[in-house]
Amino acid sequence: MYNKVLIRYGEIGLKSRDTRRRFENILKNNIKLALKRYNIEGNIKTIHRRLLLEVEDNNLDRVISILKKVPGIVSFSPSVECNLDMKEIEETAIEVFFRKIEELGNGTITFKVKTQRVKKNFSLTSVEINRRIGESILKNFQRVKPGDITLKVDLKNPQITLGIEIIDKAYIFTEVFRGVGGLPVNSQGKVLVLLSDGIDSPVAGFLMMKRGCGTVLLHLKISDEGLEKVKRIYEVLKDYDPTSKLVVFDYREILKSIRELLEEIGKEKYTCIICKRIMLKIAQEYARRFNCEGIITGDSIGQVASQTLRNIYVISEGVSYPIFRPLIGLDKVEIMDIAKRIGTYDISTSKEIRCFAVPRHPITKGEVEEARELEKYIMDRIEINKIFSDNNKNYN
Incomplete structure (x- = not known):
């Protein structure tokens, strides 16, 4: 019956x-x-x-689940289309309404009719259409009397809202599904997202998709288990941005070298800061390669030692690309709620994979000059160019 889906947008208008x-x-x-x-x-x-x-009726359930994840869509309704003829609108509305009644079963059922004239090209007003369709439903109901059903009008909290939108034709429906909202992916350029297997970075990536950004998802691999989780997260995020790419960079040897070299000179407390500074340098290189216009991280102020306000400043110093942190002012519960809503939470929490390099006492207030010197000390001792060359094969 429903072979048309009426899709509404918000900010685009x-x-x-x-x-x-x-x-x-x-x-x-x-x-x-x-x-x-x-x-x-x-x-x-x-x-x-x-x-x-316009889709096949037998695909409707799948289409509904897909459209719920397309940024730019505010809401949508599977609809039945008919001509702008009042008699035809009445007949179609009654058919749609009675099918919905069959789904609800017996008892008292409340309803209202809600008409919106998107184009003011119809002789009757919205109120007049509502009244006429409501009267027709009640009249036909009294004639048919399906089962043990009592039908009542309730304009405030009805069980069924029969929607009618007047455009080039009339579109009649009983369901309004909420969409993601925001702007269409790729309407605002492209960004590179540093994607881990945790809770935060997938949410950060999603929020940028919702604001219209196409995405390249860069995973700096430190374990095979973490990579497998990231691949599953990527499949979820790809529903929101079908154009996204996943790039994997093997970061294990670099991280191992950072830990060992800093331990040798008694500066292991700087491990997380130096690790993230180098991560951002790698992200910057990939952002250039993919013509991205910014780097996205899942940082939230004060969540861990490397995300104190001071350390965020120290870590960001020396990176020429804009770094966007869409979670910066959210607390963990808010981030978790979004992760649950978009479908990444269960994957992110399925198995805790701890970073092998986190020091026992990480510094919470790093110094820019010291971090810069330590980074140079590390970079002078690892073959970063060779590592980049070896990782070229990891594009997906």
Whole structure:
């Protein structure tokens, strides 16, 4: 019955006409890519600040789960389309409504009719349409009397809201599904996300996707188990950005050298700071290679020793690329809630994999000059160029 999906966006509608059309086209392409990932074909077009997707009815459940994860979509409704003829609208509305009643079973069922004239091209007002459709439903219900059902109008908290949107045609529905919102992926350029197997960085990547950024996900591998978790996280995040890439850089030897060399000179408390400074240098190189316009980390102020305000400053010094930290002001519970909502939390917490190089007493207030000297000391003793060359094969 439902072979059309009416898709609504939010911020896109506030843009100028040319920008809005460009964003609409990006969003349409993203929807097609998201569906194609699951071997679903669909025709999609723009209808006056809405998108209309046509799919096979037997794919509807899968389409609903896919559209929930496409940034730029605020809400959507599987709909039945009919002409802008009041009699046809009545007949279609009754058919849609009675099918919904069949799903709910017996008892008292409350409902209301809610009409929105997206285009003011219909002779009746929204209130007049609501009244006429509501009266038709009640009249037909009294005639059919399906089962032991009592039907009542409730304008405040109904069990069924029969929605009608008047555009080029009438679109009738009973469900409104929430989307991610935000802006379409790739409408704001591309960023490189430092992706670990933990809770935070996948959420940081998702939030940048939601703000319209395409992503390259860079994982600095320190264990095989961690990489396997990251691959699973990547499959989840790819639902939000079907254009994303995963790049794996084998970081184990570098991290081992950082730990050993700093221990030799009694500066192991700087291990996390130097590790992250070098991580950002590597991220910067990959950001250049992939034409990214910023680096994303999952830092949140005060969460661990390397994320004190002072250490974030020390770690960032010397990196020319912009570093964005979308989680910077969130606490752990807020981050966990988002991770659960987007589907990465269970993967991130499935097996705790601790970094083998974390010192017993990491410094919480590092000094820029000392960090700079220690970084140079490390970089002079590792073959970073050879490591980069060996890692070129790790593009996915």
